[in-house]
Amino acid sequence: MKALQGVEGRVEWAQRPSPVCDVGQIRIRVAAAGLNRADLLQRAGLYPPPPGASDILGLECSGIVSEVGAGSAWQVGDRVCALLAGGGMAEEVVVDARHALPVPDGLSLVEAAAIPEVYATAWLNLFQLGGLKPGEKVLLHAGASGVGSAAIQLCKAFGSPCWVSVGSAERLAYCEALGAQGGVMRGETLQSLRDFGPFDLILDPVGGEYAALNLQLLALDGRWLLIGLMGGREASFDLGLMLAKRVQLTGSTLRSRDEQFKADLLADLGQQVWPLFTEGRLNPQLAKTFAAADANAAFDELATNQVAGKLVLRIDDSLS
The missing domain is CATH 3.40.50.720 (NAD(P)-binding Rossmann-like Domain)
Known part of the structure; x- marks a missing residue:
């Protein structure tokens, strides 16, 4: 699969092995990934991923479930967005099934990529x-x-x-x-x-x-x-x-929290916060999107500190 990695202060797409989908995990075919300041720091070599996490950039993504490990209630074809410790800026990602939430009704996959983190x-x-x-x-x-x-x-x-x-x-x-x-x-x-x-x-x-x-x-x-x-x-x-x-x-940091902590946090979000998107009381505040080929431009724009809201990298437009 193609995945985005930081190289000497820039980002570039590289061919990486597809991750294995194990018990309690789901594989997501990625439609889009949100950009965060943590990605800028990792690109600069200043914020390595936690032990055991993917070194591929991206702390949140949205997409379509393409494989379900044993023990998960998700179904192939479900539209989801996910909180990640890394790996979101790739053609696919494997994540703890408890760290994904359904795309709120009324939101596109691109918009949904801007909300988990x-x-x-x-x-x-x-x-x-x-x-x-x-x-x-x-x-x-x-x-x-x-x-x-x-x-x-x-x-x-x-x-x-x-x-x-x-x-x-x-x-x-x-x-x-x-x-x-x-x-x-x-x-x-x-x-x-x-x-x-x-x-x-x-x-x-x-x-x-x-x-x-x-x-x-x-x-x-x-x-x-x-x-x-x-x-x-x-x-x-x-x-x-x-x-x-x-x-x-x-x-307080979130990326390095353990799997159960994040699962409990996402469960609380699903109950307390996600319904407010459907009601129109919350909005992703998507400022701008970039095609995958323009990843460096997306990172450079975030680095200006002039963005109001969120930037999103579109990984696979065919899913939107």
């Missing part, structure tokens, strides 16, 4: 780890990103007002159209976020340079969910203030 990340951190309750105030850094776009919609759907930090006026308008109450641009002083706080929960893919500010902005018993280090891995902040506010700081 970002909605799983947003749901895990806002609700499972962050314990977000209706009415609590949320701050989302990088609010126009794929995860940010999902988080805004989930906050709105479950009754928690949210604000954002973003890189431009256009991206702020995009977030407000999705349901954010407001926010600030990074070119302005981020201290103006004080006008909207204090916040009960901050979802932070930036880290480093935002750490001290986050602590100032959090409310008593606030939760700070750190999911990335776009702003650096080192920080200085007042531990006394953290103690006085009883702040909970949680470092």
